[in-house]
Amino acid sequence: MVGISDKCTEDIARERKKCSFSSTELTHFWDGGVELTKRRKLLENYFLSDPELKSSVPLEYLSHKEKYERSIKLSCLFFKKISNWLEHNDTISAMEVYQSVLGGSLGSAVLKDGFPFAVHYVMFIPTIIGQGTMAQQAHWISRAWNLEIMCTYAQTELGHGTFIRGLETTSTYDPDTEEFVLHSPTLTSYKWWPGGLGHTCNYAVVLAQLYTKGQCHGIHPFVVQLRDEETWMPLPGIKIGEIGCKLGFNTVNNGYLGFDHVRIPRDRLLMKNNKVLKDGTYVKSQNDKLTYGTMIFVRVIVVRGVAASNLAKAVTIATRYSAVRRQSELKPGEPEPQIMEFQTQQYKLFPAIATVFAIKSSATWLWDVYNSVTKDLDQGDLDKLPELHAMACCLKAISTSDANQMIETCRFACGGHGYMTSSNFPTIYSSLTAAVTYEGENTVLLLQTARYLVKAWSQRDVTSATITATLKYLSDFRPSDIYQPWSLTMSNLAEAFRLVAAGKIKYCSEHIDYLIQKGYTSEDAWNATSIQLTQIAEAHCRAFIVDTFVKETEVAVVSEPVRKVLVQLCELYSVYWLLKNVGDFLVYSHLKISDVDAVNERLAELLAAIRPNAVGIVDSFDFHDDILDSALGAYDGRVYERIFEAANKSPLNAEPVNESFHKYLKPFLKGQM
Numbered sequence: 130m131v132g133i134s135d136k137c138t139e140d141i142a143r144e145r146k147k148c149s150f151s152s153t154e155l156t157h158f159w160d161g162g163v164e165l166t167k168r169r170k171l172l173e174n175y176f177l178s179d180p181e182l183k184s185s186v187p188l189e190y191l192s193h194k195e196k197y198e199r200s201i202k203l204s205c206l207f208f209k210k211i212s213n214w215l216e217h218n219d220t221i222s223a224m225e226v227y228q229s230v231l232g233g234s235l236g237s238a239v240l241k242d243g244f245p246f247a248v249h250y251v252m253f254i255p256t257i258i259g260q261g262t263m264a265q266q267a268h269w270i271s272r273a274w275n276l277e278i279m280c281t282y283a284q285t286e287l288g289h290g291t292f293i294r295g296l297e298t299t300s301t302y303d304p305d306t307e308e309f310v311l312h313s314p315t316l317t318s319y320k321w322w323p324g325g326l327g328h329t330c331n332y333a334v335v336l337a338q339l340y341t342k343g344q345c346h347g348i349h350p351f352v353v354q355l356r357d358e359e360t361w362m363p364l365p366g367i368k369i370g371e372i373g374c375k376l377g378f379n380t381v382n383n384g385y386l387g388f389d390h391v392r393i394p395r396d397r398l399l400m401k402n403n404k405v406l407k408d409g410t411y412v413k414s415q416n417d418k419l420t421y422g423t424m425i426f427v428r429v430i431v432v433r434g435v436a437a438s439n440l441a442k443a444v445t446i447a448t449r450y451s452a453v454r455r456q457s458e459l460k461p462g463e464p465e466p467q468i469m470e471f472q473t474q475q476y477k478l479f480p481a482i483a484t485v486f487a488i489k490s491s492a493t494w495l496w497d498v499y500n501s502v503t504k505d506l507d508q509g510d511l512d513k514l515p516e517l518h519a520m521a522c523c524l525k526a527i528s529t530s531d532a533n534q535m536i537e538t539c540r541f542a543c544g545g546h547g548y549m550t551s552s553n554f555p556t557i558y559s560s561l562t563a564a565v566t567y568e569g570e571n572t573v574l575l576l577q578t579a580r581y582l583v584k585a586w587s588q589r590d591v592t593s594a595t596i597t598a599t600l601k602y603l604s605d606f607r608p609s610d611i612y613q614p615w616s617l618t619m620s621n622l623a624e625a626f627r628l629v630a631a632g633k634i635k636y637c638s639e640h641i642d643y644l645i646q647k648g649y650t651s652e653d654a655w656n657a658t659s660i661q662l663t664q665i666a667e668a669h670c671r672a673f674i675v676d677t678f679v680k681e682t683e684v685a686v687v688s689e690p691v692r693k694v695l696v697q698l699c700e701l702y703s704v705y706w707l708l709k710n711v712g713d714f715l716v717y718s719h720l721k722i723s724d725v726d727a728v729n730e731r732l733a734e735l736l737a738a739i740r741p742n743a744v745g746i747v748d749s750f751d752f753h754d755d756i757l758d759s760a761l762g763a764y765d766g767r768v769y770e771r772i773f774e775a776a777n778k779s780p781l782n783a784e785p786v787n788e789s790f791h792k793y794l795k796p797f798l799k800g801q802m
């Protein structure tokens with residue numbers, strides 16, 4: 130074994146030497162500034178140096194019950210430590226700390242399969258902020274923030290997750306006692322999925338159909354106590370449990386919940402937007418979609434906190450591994466090359482690196498818009514809500530579906546070793562792929578964006594004076610633009626993405642009109658066009674991502690070598706997605722068949738240009754080894770030793786002969802069974 134480690138560490142060290150830019154500078158850009166990098170590292174040191182938060186037996190070797198019990202122990206230690214930090218340090222805001230521990234991957238170093246407390250912070254508290262009156266906020270936020278109670282967000286039911294207007298749980302107002310009566314009338318009305326609901330939480334925001342004076346007013350949020358605060362026993366009428374093993378998130382304690390005529394006081398209805406008065410009179414808010422606010426918040430944070438962050442981890446592992454793994458021959462008789470020398474390998478890795486940066490720049494835009502629209506909503510101004518909803522839907526869908534596919538590609542890029550749990554790909558993949566479904570299934574979200582786009586298309590002339598920035602290209606669109614000459618510049622590429630989006634939106638809208646003229650109902654025409662509708666949402670989103678990435682590379686305050694890397698990644702992102710959808714570009718943009726060869730050549734040039742910097746770029750994500758938790762991706766490149774060490778943690782290797790030999794195998798082989 131002597132020498133393997135040296136060879137690998139030399140390979141990876143050589144990669145770092147040939148880097149043409151400062152990786153540290155790119156880290157500062159990635160974090161949002163030198164100060165933010167310092168703060169992130171401070172938090173990492175604080176948490177990751179604590180031996181209490183480390184586990185000797187890998188999670189995968191525990192039983193389901195042991196996993197849960199360990200997750201509660203570690204969550205308590207971890208969140209206690211967070212509270213201690215917040216008590217003694219005021220340089221880093223609580224929001225930043227929680228973002229870092231829940232979204233910035235730090236938490237995954239402590240509990241890689243997810244926290245049963247996450248929904249308490251990510252959904253319960255934001256729902257109280259968004260839907261509660263001042264008095265309700267004062268009461269519930271202080272109890273939840275001080276961890277006097279542990280809470281979740283119970284919306285999805287066994288029968289319905291997507292179509293939330295179809296939820297069956299009822300909450301019927303009784304004016305005589307000034308209480309709501311919560312009830313689950315069917316098996317399909319049982320709440321199903323909420324994180325931490327199984328055994329961890331004693332309160333939940335429950336979404337239920339509100340009935341008062343004999344009339345249903347649609348779904349509304351109620352704060353409901355589920356368990357006794359001392360004994361933790363379920364309260365009368367509450368049927369509660371855990372939903373069992375899943376592809377991942379097995380430490381999150383997702384649960385089920387049913388109600389048998391459970392009574393709660395009137396003030397448990399969150400009444401910032403809609404109200405029920407003592408006598409049962411219903412007072413409606415300006416917009417009934419304000420109840421959906423928490424979902425927008427989570428979609429916004431998933432883009433960077435889940436999609437970019439998990440893809441960055443996967444591509445760091447695969448790129449570092451590709452720098453130390455040697456296999457096959459490029460030229461007969463020459464030493465085996467690093468697998469990163471193969472162009473096909475570069476094609477697996479570098480578009481994923483580019484996608485991480487692309488998602489990050491759009492996520493920053495989305496977060497800023499979310500904050501600004503939230504302020505407007507507080508002033509009663511709802512004008513920008515539809516744009517925020519449409520962009521949050523398509524960015525959540527595209528970022529998670531790209532990350533989903535690219536994480537798998539990164540795993541494939543590591544060959545057989547990528548299939549080992551010790552590579553950490555199984556956990557990264559299972560954490561990310563859940564996000565394709567939760568917080569709005571991706572197809573459904575794309576159709577929400579499509580609905581907004583088709584509407585915008587029909588209004589583009591009327592509203593061109595006031596049209597929002599993300600839709601301006603629709604009012605600027607001239608079909609004759611597809612006859613412009615083609616050139617391989619960034620501004621031309623961005624224009625091509627806009628032309629494709631506008632051309633496809635026009636086609637879809639006209640197709641729906643055509644079907645309606647043929648006698649289809651508008652709903653049937655919509656369904657018969659829905660494959661293309663999801664594609665227009667994707668095209669709109671890609672055009673937006675390219676535009677945002679281009680702008681970011683122009684305004685970023687960075688040195689020229691770093692800018693050059695960003696520009697290359699931005700161009701690679703654009704060229705990659707153009708070639709993936711080349712048919713659309715030939716039909717809807719000014720790209721001609723005779724231009725395609727040049728685009729393919731540009732792709733090859735970009736892969737070759739990025740190659741010497743690849744390790745340097747993934748180093749800039751600056752993942753602590755404990756966060757990456759991968760035998761293939763650690764900073765020092767000691768891949769083979771780590772794979773070996775991880776294999777020896779298998780409990781099966783603790784004894785030379787397993788007892789099953791004596792019990793079964795031996796009698797079987799001796800014909801005694």
Ligand SMILES: CCCCCCCCCCCCCCCCCC(=O)SCCNC(=O)CCNC(=O)[C@H](O)C(C)(C)COP(=O)(O)OP(=O)(O)OC[C@H]1O[C@@H](n2cnc3c(N)ncnc32)[C@H](O)[C@@H]1OP(=O)(O)O
Binds near residue numbers: 284435569584
């Ligand atoms: C503390 C910080 C820490 C940070 C750390 C970051 C780390 C992250 C860690 C992440 C851990 C995450 C754990 C999360 C676990 C998942 C939780 C869940 O899944 S929970 C469960 C999640 N479940 C889901 O996501 C369910 C998905 N389903 C849905 O959202 C809805 O059923 C629907 C939207 C599909 C349809 O609704 P429906 O009522 O049938 O509506 P129609 O179609 O008829 O459209 C009517 C009009 O409404 C409009 N509009 C619609 N929505 C909105 C909105 N939000 N707003 C505004 N408007 C909206 C629409 O545009 C249209 O307008 P117009 O054209 O008429 O003008």
Ligand SMILES: Cc1cc2nc3c(=O)[nH]c(=O)nc-3n(C[C@H](O)[C@H](O)[C@H](O)COP(=O)(O)OP(=O)(O)OC[C@H]3O[C@@H](n4cnc5c(N)ncnc54)[C@H](O)[C@@H]3O)c2cc1C
Binds near residue numbers: 282566
């Ligand atoms: C790990 C995880 C954690 C979760 N945590 C929570 C939580 O904390 N709280 C909570 O309340 N929920 C939670 N959920 C539930 C989650 O939000 C739902 O699973 C999700 O919204 C999808 O709904 P569904 O399961 O009903 O899928 P379905 O809607 O049944 O989707 C099945 C298929 O039908 C298609 N489909 C459905 N409707 C349409 C349509 N209108 N047009 C076209 N196609 C359609 C979908 O595209 C999909 O292909 C969680 C889920 C997961 C996986």
